[in-house]
Amino acid sequence: MKKVNIPYILKYESHKCHTMNLYIDFASQRLRVDNYRGNIASIVTRAEEVAIDHSLSKIIIKAKEGDWRQLVSNGYQLEGIIEGYFSGSDAYFMTYYLSDDRRISKYWKKEDKIIKSVTELSDHEQNQTLPSGYTIRLATKEDASSLAKLYHLVFPSYPTPMNEENYIGKVIDEGTIFYIVEWKNEIVSAASAEVNTDDHNAEMTDCATLPEHRKHGFMKVLITELEKRLIKQNIYCSYSLARAQSFGMNAVFWKLGYRYNGRLTKNCEIFGELEDMNLWVKKLDATHVDKS
Structure with missing residues (x-):
């Protein structure tokens, strides 16, 4: 069997x-x-x-x-x-x-250096705009198959079965919000907010962009749109766990006003091994986000 x-x-x-x-x-x-x-x-x-x-x-x-x-x-x-x-x-x-x-983490000092480099960057991010030919929108359950394809291409292994259409449809039904960037009617980048309505918080997660489209910095745009959506739902605590060895993702959260609040040792299985994850936290401010 x-x-x-x-x-x-x-x-x-x-x-x-x-x-x-x-x-x-x-x-x-x-x-x-x-x-x-x-x-x-x-x-x-x-x-x-x-x-x-x-x-x-x-x-x-x-x-x-x-x-x-x-x-x-x-x-x-x-x-x-x-x-x-x-x-x-x-x-x-x-x-x-x-x-x-x-x-025991064998990458701890390397990851300390990455955080130091990230937090030396400017912590102010200018408004992002999409390049010509790209569009952004809220995903629906009908996008589950295309999202599963994206995650399968980006992540050979992942803590949750994001390469399965039925799983993505299930989490959308349960309240997870996905925003997607499309190019020529194909999803090339996505991110989600896993909403906890009982405790009034949300985890920014499932950030993925096809390699050939990464130069445009779509994560900053996607996360900003997710934050606006969360505020409309009266969710003001936003956090994320970013791979501690990823300079790019940690820089995204720093530039969007998140604060580094710790590191979880060998926390998630990604790319075939247990990776350390940096914790980023932000209090969403309704007075600075357009709720229209």
């Missing part, structure tokens, strides 16, 4: 001492606790049980203000902060490693 590849499981657990939403990520060998209530000691114990049961090597808990210090006492470490993540309250990315190999 052919083995079925299941990239992740979303799971809600309720125990007498706690409740929590789990993201069991097989592709990146990690467990993420996205939201929780109850006894922290009980949550820590259960998270480790789940990680061991599924042979995962990293646990991430998006901790609340009153809990991160107790997690430090339980062997967790702070890798990043998202201001305003929980409907205006901050989230603390607390991580725990189940192996020494997962804990």
Whole structure:
């Protein structure tokens, strides 16, 4: 029988001492606790049980203000902060490693140099315009097949199955927003905002451009359009995880007013290996974005 590849499981657990939403990520060998209530000691114990049961090597808990210090006492470490993540309250990315190999990054100093170079750039971005022949628009579910083709061409491997039409259609139905740039009726660049309506935040993600069209800087245009759309939906906390070795993507977020708020070690499986990811955060300001 052919083995079925299941990239992740979303799971809600309720125990007498706690409740929590789990993201069991097989592709990146990690467990993420996205939201929780109850006894922290009980949550820590259960998270480790789940990680061991599924042979995962990293646990991430998006901790609340009153809990991160107790997690430090339980062997967790702070890798990043998202201001305003929980409907205006901050989230603390607390991580725990189940192996020494997962804990150690061999590119850390190189990535420090990239961040230093990025933050020495001007942090002001002029208004972007599309070159002649290119158009930008909000994607619909009918674009799922073309988006899947784009992601398949750009990413040989990725944390989520973005090369599958049905998956993209599903996330659009669930509220993820995609903006696309087209050239000769072909999608050549795209980015998305994964909207969390419960906590009123959004993750900028799935940024991809075909190599022959990258010189035009489409990501700045796409992310700006996504920000306008989020403000219309009363979402004011925007964040993103950018590949720590990508000067270009980190520069995009810096120039658009995002703040570097930490680095997550060996966080995502991209291009066949676990990569460090830089955390960028921005408070969207409705007074500076046209809501028309």
